[in-house]
Amino acid sequence: MLLTSLGLTLLLANSVAGQSIEGLGVSGGRGPRGGIGDDAHPVRRPQALITDAKIPIAPNTTRQLAPGPAPRLVLHNRTLSTCDNRRAVLIDSSTGGAQQEMLGFGHAWTGSTVSVLDSLDDDVFVQVMRDLFGQEGNNMNFMRHTIGSSDLDGNQYSYDDNGPSFNQGEPDLELANFDLGPHGRAMAKMIARMGDVKGDVFLFGSPWSYPGWMKHNNLFIAPNLNEGSYSNIMNNSFNTKYIPQAIQYFTKYVDAFRDHGVTVNGLTLMNEPLNAQGGYPCMFLDAADEAAILAQGLGEEMHNRGVKVMAYDHNTDQPMYPLRVAQGAPEYTDMAAWHCYQGSVANYSVIQDFHYAYPDKLQFMTECSNYLPEAGSDNWSVAQNFIPPVRYGASGATMWVMATDPDFGPHSPYGGCAGCLGSIIVNSSTTYTKTNDYFMVGQFSRFIRRGAVNYKVLEGVEGTTYDPNWFDLIAVKNPDMGWAVVFMNNLGSDQDVVLSFTAGGFEWEGTIPNATVVTWLLPSDQIVGQSGVLPQASGTAVSGTGTGEGRICSTTSSVASSSSAPPTSMLEPVPHTTHTIAADGRSSGVA
Structure with a gap:
């Protein structure tokens, strides 16, 4: 028989959150070929990788997996001043927030x-x-x-x-x-x-x-x-x-x-x-x-x-x-x-x-x-x-x-x-x-490793697939205990984000540019604790109490719609958009 509404309710109340990929007949993906975020290749500094939603008309005119301003640690001993219009993103990093393995x-x-x-x-x-x-x-x-x-x-x-x-x-x-x-x-x-x-x-x-x-x-x-x-x-x-x-x-x-x-x-x-x-x-x-x-x-x-x-x-x-x-x-x-x-x-x-x-x-x-x-x-x-x-x-x-x-x-x-x-x-x-x-x-x-665990997003999503404008994200904890957070910003304006976790740990902040998909790679709390306060990211405006470690405010202007292109000054070269292999086997053409 198909499930009754009462039976579905009972299953909802008693279901176990996590789902394991154990026994799927493949390796765990944590060896030398696993990639950044696996046990052998932990994330040691915060990073941001950006791909513009705009399909480029010509090579090298949009960011495609390009490095962007890295997210920064939030310091609580400073004032918010002009930077208090932020999007709060909250991840349930408790045991109860752990969902399926990737x-x-x-x-x-x-x-x-x-x-x-x-x-x-x-x-x-x-x-x-x-x-x-x-x-x-x-x-x-x-x-x-x-x-x-x-x-x-x-x-x-x-x-x-x-x-x-x-x-x-x-x-x-x-x-x-x-x-x-x-x-x-x-x-x-x-x-x-x-x-x-x-x-x-x-x-x-x-x-x-x-x-x-x-x-x-x-x-x-x-x-x-x-x-x-x-x-x-x-x-x-x-x-x-x-x-x-x-x-x-x-x-x-x-x-x-x-x-x-x-x-x-x-x-x-x-x-x-x-x-x-x-x-x-x-x-x-x-x-x-x-x-x-x-x-x-x-x-x-x-x-x-x-x-x-x-x-x-x-x-x-x-x-x-x-x-x-x-x-x-x-x-x-x-x-x-x-x-x-x-x-x-x-x-x-x-x-x-x-x-x-x-x-x-x-x-x-x-x-x-x-x-x-x-x-x-x-x-x-x-x-x-x-x-x-x-x-x-x-x-x-x-x-x-x-x-x-x-x-x-x-x-x-x-x-x-x-x-x-x-x-x-x-x-x-x-x-x-x-x-x-x-x-x-x-x-x-590139950034979500096999065996990573997806966690509940409690706050920060705005809109749905049915809306013309939408801000969405997922947050997974990789095998190195660091985080990969993938954002999609289709709201029509840059979004200043502060990311926090219910089970403690460090808070991070940064800007998700309009009309982009951005991945933040965050080192584990253990690595952050060992390395101390991370240096200020370049290309950001800082406010605070004079410590030099204030929060990030976007230095770019919000754009009118999600179809607007990013400023030319922020563009980074697209490596090998088209490969032309010469007779000697070396890559030439667009670099």
């Missing part, structure tokens, strides 16, 4: 990604992999990939089509014709090379469709097929008589990727299981059928292989779907996955609702895309779909399509996203561009 942030491997990265010269490919996964790059460690083709793939296929096309094959009851095929093998081999750069990535797979013969497929061929039309698949849904074959299909896929040196850590049974439009790489999969596939053998097979199962993998407007899966296969439903495409904005509070019902199951935002962004406009897509999910209880997030060509492809001829922006645009065999999305993802993946 797994990571990243992107999606798609057919388009494999195709365009494979076109790069090898030394350029090595560089882009370092930019994406290296500790000096975006350090991504939570990645999705497509099982078979998706809409971001120029070739439509499954791993067992057994016929002339991906929707016209004959039943293969023994899966004798299972084969990754040339495109599947290319993806597996490229993902294996990701491991050469970063060895602790959590990788999960999602199919856009099962083989066509596993579906209720009444095929209708349009009479004008040769005039640009295409086959229309009606009743595009899973046929439950093929549950045994579906179990074999996923099992063979995990084993085949392992044979290519790729460990699959997680799985969703269907990308967007409520999407069944004809002529599109998709398939309807009812929640009861998803639970049945797990309960009748797939759950056990996956757990025997160390693979965690994520329920749902679709929009937040149908929150009962993952609950139904978890009720039908509770021991095999490890996680829940959510997408952002609920109208104009997603309602991520459903993550909190699911947590009340299943406090031990992790959750993630597994897909959102930035559609046809325009140069000169503000881009909040990553921040709007990374910060709220984490604040409501998600342990990580992935954006859609990691890399494309300049025409947002290759993509399916049958439909799909013809304008989804990736982190990387491959321009030629020797050049690629890092987009604004690349730097926005980096605000999270």
